[in-house]
Amino acid sequence: MKKVTQKRCVSVLAGVLGCIISLPAGAQTSQEVLSLTLDQALEVALSENPTIRIADQEITKQGYAKKGTYAALFPQIDLVGSYQRTIEKQTMYMDGVDGMSGGLKVGRDNNWSGGVSATMPLVSVPLWKSLKISAYDVELSVEKARSSRIELIDQVQRSFYSALLARDAYNVYKQAYDNAIYNHKEIKQKYEQGLAAEYDLIRANVNVKNAEPNMYDAENSLILARWQLKALLGLDLESEIECIGTLSDYEENLIPDFVSINTDLMDNSQLKQLDIQHGQLLKTKQMQVAQYYPSLSMQFNYQWNSMNNDFRMGHYRWDPYSILGVNLSIPIFSGGKRYSDVKQTQISIKQLKDQRLDTERNLRLAVKQYTDQMNTCIKQYSAASAGVTEAEKSYVITMKRYETGEGTLLEINDAQLSLTQSQLNLNQSIYNYLVAKSSLEKTLGSEALHPSSMRVTK
Numbered sequence: 482m483k484k485v486t487q488k489r490c491v492s493v494l495a496g497v498l499g500c501i502i503s504l505p506a507g508a509q510t511s512q513e514v515l516s517l518t519l520d521q522a523l524e525v526a527l528s529e530n531p532t533i534r535i536a537d538q539e540i541t542k543q544g545y546a547k548k549g550t551y552a553a554l555f556p557q558i559d560l561v562g563s564y565q566r567t568i569e570k571q572t573m574y575m576d577g578v579d580g581m582s583g584g585l586k587v588g589r590d591n592n593w594s595g596g597v598s599a600t601m602p603l604v605s606v607p608l609w610k611s612l613k614i615s616a617y618d619v620e621l622s623v624e625k626a627r628s629s630r631i632e633l634i635d636q637v638q639r640s641f642y643s644a645l646l647a648r649d650a651y652n653v654y655k656q657a658y659d660n661a662i663y664n665h666k667e668i669k670q671k672y673e674q675g676l677a678a679e680y681d682l683i684r685a686n687v688n689v690k691n692a693e694p695n696m697y698d699a700e701n702s703l704i705l706a707r708w709q710l711k712a713l714l715g716l717d718l719e720s721e722i723e724c725i726g727t728l729s730d731y732e733e734n735l736i737p738d739f740v741s742i743n744t745d746l747m748d749n750s751q752l753k754q755l756d757i758q759h760g761q762l763l764k765t766k767q768m769q770v771a772q773y774y775p776s777l778s779m780q781f782n783y784q785w786n787s788m789n790n791d792f793r794m795g796h797y798r799w800d801p802y803s804i805l806g807v808n809l810s811i812p813i814f815s816g817g818k819r820y821s822d823v824k825q826t827q828i829s830i831k832q833l834k835d836q837r838l839d840t841e842r843n844l845r846l847a848v849k850q851y852t853d854q855m856n857t858c859i860k861q862y863s864a865a866s867a868g869v870t871e872a873e874k875s876y877v878i879t880m881k882r883y884e885t886g887e888g889t890l891l892e893i894n895d896a897q898l899s900l901t902q903s904q905l906n907l908n909q910s911i912y913n914y915l916v917a918k919s920s921l922e923k924t925l926g927s928e929a930l931h932p933s934s935m936r937v938t939k
Contacts, residue, residue, distance in 0.1 A: 514721045519641050522714060522724075526637045529715030533633060536626035543622040550615040553608055555601070561784070562595035589788040593797070596784030603807070604777040610768035617761040624757060627926075628750035633713070635923040639916055640710040644724045646912040647703035653904045654699045658692040660897055665689050668890070681890045688894060728911040735862060735914055739855055744848050746841065748926030755837045762833060766826040772819045775811045780804070844924055851921040858914035865910050868903035876900045 517525070527533055572584035602608055665685040671677035711718055746752060783803040812819070879896040882888030 514723050515716075516723045516725050518725045519638065522641055522710065523634060523637055525714045525716070526633055527630060530633055530713065531715060532629050533626075536622075536629040540619070540622045540626055543619045547615040547619050550612055553602065554612075556599050557601070558597065558599045560596075561598045563593075565592040566590065567592065590790045591788065591792070593787040593789075594784050596782065596802075599781040600778060602776070602778045604775070606771035606774045606776070607768050610764055610771055614761055614764045614768065617757055617764065621754060621757045621761070624750060624753050628754070631750055631923050631926060635919050637710070637713050638919040640706065640713050641724060642728070642912055642915045642919075644703065644706040644710055645726065645728050646908055647699065647706040648724070649728050649908045650905060651696065651699040651703050653901055653908070654692070654696040656904075657897060657901045658689070658696045661685070661688040661692045664890075664893060667884075684890050684894070688897075728908050728915075731915060732862065732866075732911055735859055735911070738918070739859060742852065742855075742921070744852065744921075744925065746844055746848070746925065749844060749924065750926050751840055751844065752837065753926070755833060755840060759830065759833050759837070762826055762830045766823060766830070769819060769822045769826060772815075772822075773812055775809060777810075778808045780806050780808060847924050848921065851917045851924065854917040855914055855921070858910050858917060861910040862907065862914065865903060865907035869900075869907050872896070872900040872903040 567588055567590050570586045570588045573587050574584045665682075665688070668677050668681050668685040672679065672682045707722055707724075708718060710724070711720065711722060714722075716722070781804070783801070785799040785801055787797040787799045789797055876893075876896040876899075879888055879892050883890065883893055
């Protein structure tokens with residue numbers, strides 16, 4: 482008797498715990514539930530996710546770097562000043578004077594100078610080539626930011642579909658649990674009326690207990706899926722969200738969507754980044770070759786100089802000094818450094834070509850894999866859909882047979898198991914298709930396209 486009482490207490494506690502877990506978010510806290518469609522989830526993620534903000538900041542940073550490179554074309558103007566203390570003055574000798582006689586000490590103890598210095602390149606081919614390289618840097622950062630958005634879209638879509646799958650799985654297990662509760666009540670009434678055996682009552686009770694863990698596990702999976710989605714969206718993890726829609730909303734357009742697939746890799750971000758890097762290397766090679774060319778620059782200095790033996794600056798005499806000149810530099814010999822740099826860049830260009838070829842092959846293999854997986858999922862969906870229809874019909878017939886005394890509880894359990902499995906298979910096939918579709922879109926570089934366009938309004 483004591484053991485029975487303990488079992489009932491444990492059963493009551495488990496039921497209370499299940500009720501607490503299954504309470505709506507508004508019943509547990511005063512927080513408002515945020516309901517999101519897939520489009521809204523993507524919009525929130527693209528505006529709130531830190532990865533996207535970092536990528537956008539990188540574009541801005543590269544833009545400033547490009548402006549800094551262009552600044553080298555303009556005159557560089559500086560205020561200059563210097564002070565020198567003479568420790569030992571120079572000795573000057575003059576021709577025609579006895580060499581044995583003492584020389585003339587020149588200079589003063591303190592030497593001051595200050596003024597303006599300006600330089601400006603007139604002809605500098607390496608500088609002009611470097612400007613084009615900086616433009617590629619900005620383009621590359623823009624493409625990397627686009628790649629980050631594509632990656633985030635894929636992650637958000639996967640997480641959103643996982644939340645839908647977890648909720649649909651919970652509904653399936655909840656339905657199985659409700660059916661077990663209903664059967665238990667019916668069999669208990671029949672047992673009390675002497676129309677059912679005690680064995681049937683025990684089995685019905687066991688079915689209820691067996692259905693509970695699956696329901697709680699599915700509920701926990703749903704909570705974790707929502708937490709993962711909130712993390713991707715950049716939302717507070719303590720906030721409450723609800724994903725609008727079900728996996729069944731996508732099923733009617735699976736086949737039409739699969740037929741209209743475009744497998745062109747023209748927008749793939751990896752290939753675009755490799756192409757930009759190839760352009761960078763070509764410009765780098767041109768810049769290195771330009772190191773052999775002469776360069777011409779202009780220089781201007783305007784200074785005031787003063788030489789004194791004391792520090793009475795108010796009595797100093799300042800004499801102006803100015804120059805304007807042109808500097809011509811012709812490279813002659815650098816120990817083979819320029820030649821080595823050019824050869825190194827040529828090898829990098831060949832490596833990048835081979836890398837692009839290998840990347841494109843792997844991407845085409847991935848596209849083939851995803852399309853085949855989508856085709857398989859459609860076949861699985863067709864089989865699972867027919868299975869659900871037959872399983873539902875079988876369960877209804879089995880219940881009628883048991884109510885009329887022609888069937889057994891074992892047949893009901895078998896029909897319930899078949900129905901649960903077929904429903905899970907149906908949801909899983911739709912989920913697998915959507916995940917493969919999302920991965921394919923990421924591979925193709927389809928930033929703006931996602932399966933939300935497949936949604937059917939009910």
